[in-house]
Amino acid sequence: MSVNDTKEQLLDTAERLFADKGYESVSVRDIATEADVNLAAINYHFQGKDNLYQEVLLRRVVPKRDKILNSLQQVMIGGKPELNKLLSAFVRAHLEDALASEQGAVALRLVARELTEPKHGAEIICREMIAPVHTAFSHALIQARPELEMQECARIISSIVGQVVHFTMRWRNTRPGEAPGHDTDQMRHAFPSLFGSLEDYISETVTHITRFSVGGVEALLNKEGK
Numbered sequence: 001m002s003v004n005d006t007k008e009q010l011l012d013t014a015e016r017l018f019a020d021k022g023y024e025s026v027s028v029r030d031i032a033t034e035a036d037v038n039l040a041a042i043n044y045h046f047q048g049k050d051n052l053y054q055e056v057l058l059r060r061v062v063p064k065r066d067k068i069l070n071s072l073q074q075v076m077i078g079g080k081p082e083l084n085k086l087l088s089a090f091v092r093a094h095l096e097d098a099l100a101s102e103q104g105a106v107a108l109r110l111v112a113r114e115l116t117e118p119k120h121g122a123e124i125i126c127r128e129m130i131a132p133v134h135t136a137f138s139h140a141l142i143q144a145r146p147e148l149e150m151q152e153c154a155r156i157i158s159s160i161v162g163q164v165v166h167f168t169m170r171w172r173n174t175r176p177g178e179a180p181g182h183d184t185d186q187m188r189h190a191f192p193s194l195f196g197s198l199e200d201y202i203s204e205t206v207t208h209i210t211r212f213s214v215g216g217v218e219a220l221l222n223k224e225g226k
Contacts, residue, residue, distance in 0.1 A: 019110035
């Protein structure tokens with residue numbers, strides 16, 4: 001195994017173990033054993049567990065941040081963006097990152113664990129992904145609807161992200177045959193798109209969240225204008 005292969009193997013293994021068990025419950029020996037590499041390789045490549053954990057987080061949140069920012073920038077080209085296209089780009093970038101690969105699923109568990117049980121990486125996630133995306137999306141929203149205030153944008157973004165998280169977990173946790181205890185007929189009635197392809201599910205979810213959120217934004221602005 002080459003030096004680069006060893007490093008990637010350690011990152012992949014550490015990511016999975018941290019996501020499943022949490023930072024405190026995973027030792028460097030656990031990681032080395034699971035990755036089938038010498039224990040000294042962790043110190044050689046990362047100088048310890050904490051640096052390894054930081055690199056695990058950064059290699060996921062930085063590409064996700066860049067994908068979302070690029071999606072927003074594409075909509076912004078040419079002047080004032082259309083609100084529906086702006087929201088659609090934001091939602092699609094999130095869903096594709098979280099659902100389109102197994103790596104995305106592991107990263108989702110890892111980030112969710114860190115944000116709900118902060119240990120060593122919440123500051124990295126906030127600094128490297130949440131803050132820049134929130135700032136860029138807020139400014140984009142104000143360009144699309146200049147009547148919005150920054151504080152209102154924060155609540156709008158939180159509402160949209162909440163919907164994205166729900167539909168992401170719905171696909172991951174309640175698809176027929178993958179989650180015991182769920183009534184298949186009930187799921188088919190409530191979420192028929194769960195029985196189709198991932199591409200269809202993402203497209204239908206993007207459309208729904210976009211329409212619902214655009215309606216919410218417009219309702220907020222109409223209420224404030226009265």
